[in-house]
Amino acid sequence: MSASAQGPMLNKDEVAKFDWLESPVIDAAPLPVIAIAIPEIKATPAARLGRGVKTFATEMCSGLQFKFAQLMNREVEAVANLSLYGFINDWWHTRYRYGGTGKSGIDCSAFVGLLMGSVYAIKLPRTSREQYKMAAKVGKDEMEEGDMIFFGMKKTKSVNHVGFYLGNGYFVHSSLSQGVTISNVNDSYYADRFISGGRLSYYGLENIIERF
Numbered sequence: 775m776s777a778s779a780q781g782p783m784l785n786k787d788e789v790a791k792f793d794w795l796e797s798p799v800i801d802a803a804p805l806p807v808i809a810i811a812i813p814e815i816k817a818t819p820a821a822r823l824g825r826g827v828k829t830f831a832t833e834m835c836s837g838l839q840f841k842f843a844q845l846m847n848r849e850v851e852a853v854a855n856l857s858l859y860g861f862i863n864d865w866w867h868t869r870y871r872y873g874g875t876g877k878s879g880i881d882c883s884a885f886v887g888l889l890m891g892s893v894y895a896i897k898l899p900r901t902s903r904e905q906y907k908m909a910a911k912v913g914k915d916e917m918e919e920g921d922m923i924f925f926g927m928k929k930t931k932s933v934n935h936v937g938f939y940l941g942n943g944y945f946v947h948s949s950l951s952q953g954v955t956i957s958n959v960n961d962s963y964y965a966d967r968f969i970s971g972g973r974l975s976y977y978g979l980e981n982i983i984e985r986f
C-alpha cells in the first residue's frame with residue numbers, strides 16, 4: 775500500500791477497539807532527516823542525545839509551556855524543551871492516516887520518526903516494529919523523556935503502535951481517533967496494551983546509519 779492510501783472507514787465502536795493499531799506500510803516516502811552516531815555504548819534517552827535544554831523561571835515561561843504543563847499536570851518549568859513542545863504543538867490534532875507521513879494525515883511511526891529527526895536529528899526506521907527491534911528495552915517505571923513507548927498484543931509481544939515518552943506517564947502519539955495527542959500509559963486502555971519502553975543505543979544507531 776502506498777503512503778497515500780486511506781484506511782477503511784470505521785464506526786465508533788471499531789475505532790475504540792483498534793485505536794492502537796498501526797499500518798504495516800514499509801514503502802512510504804522516507805523522512806528527510808539525518809542520522810547521527812552517539813558517543814556512548816549504553817542506551818540513552820533521546821532527550822540526552824539532542825540539543826541542549828534550557829530551564830526557565832515561572833515568570834519567563836511561555837504560553838506554550840503553560841498549555842502542555844496543564845495537559846500533563848506538571849510544573850510549568852518542567853516543560854523545558856521548547857523545540858520538542860513547539861514541534862508537538864505544530865502537529866497537534868493532525869489527523870491519523872493509515873500510512874500517512876504529512877500534515878494531511880500521519881500514522882504513529884511516521885510521527886515518532888519525524889519528531890526524532892526534527893528535534894534530535896536522529897533517523898529511525900519507518901515502522902513501529904522496526905523501531906522496536908532496534909531499541910534497548912526499558913520498563914514502564916524506568917522510562918524517561920526521549921524514550922519511545924510501544925504497544926500491541928501482550929501475549930505475543932507483537933508491536934502495532936509507538937509513541938514518544940514525555941515523562942510522568944505521558945506520551946505523545948498519533949492516535950486513530952484523535953490524531954496527534956497526548957495520552958497517559960497508566961490509563962487502562964494503554965496499560966493493557968503496553969509492551970515496553972524503547973531507548974536508543976549506540977549499536978542501534980550504527981545499524982540505522984548502515985541501512986539508510
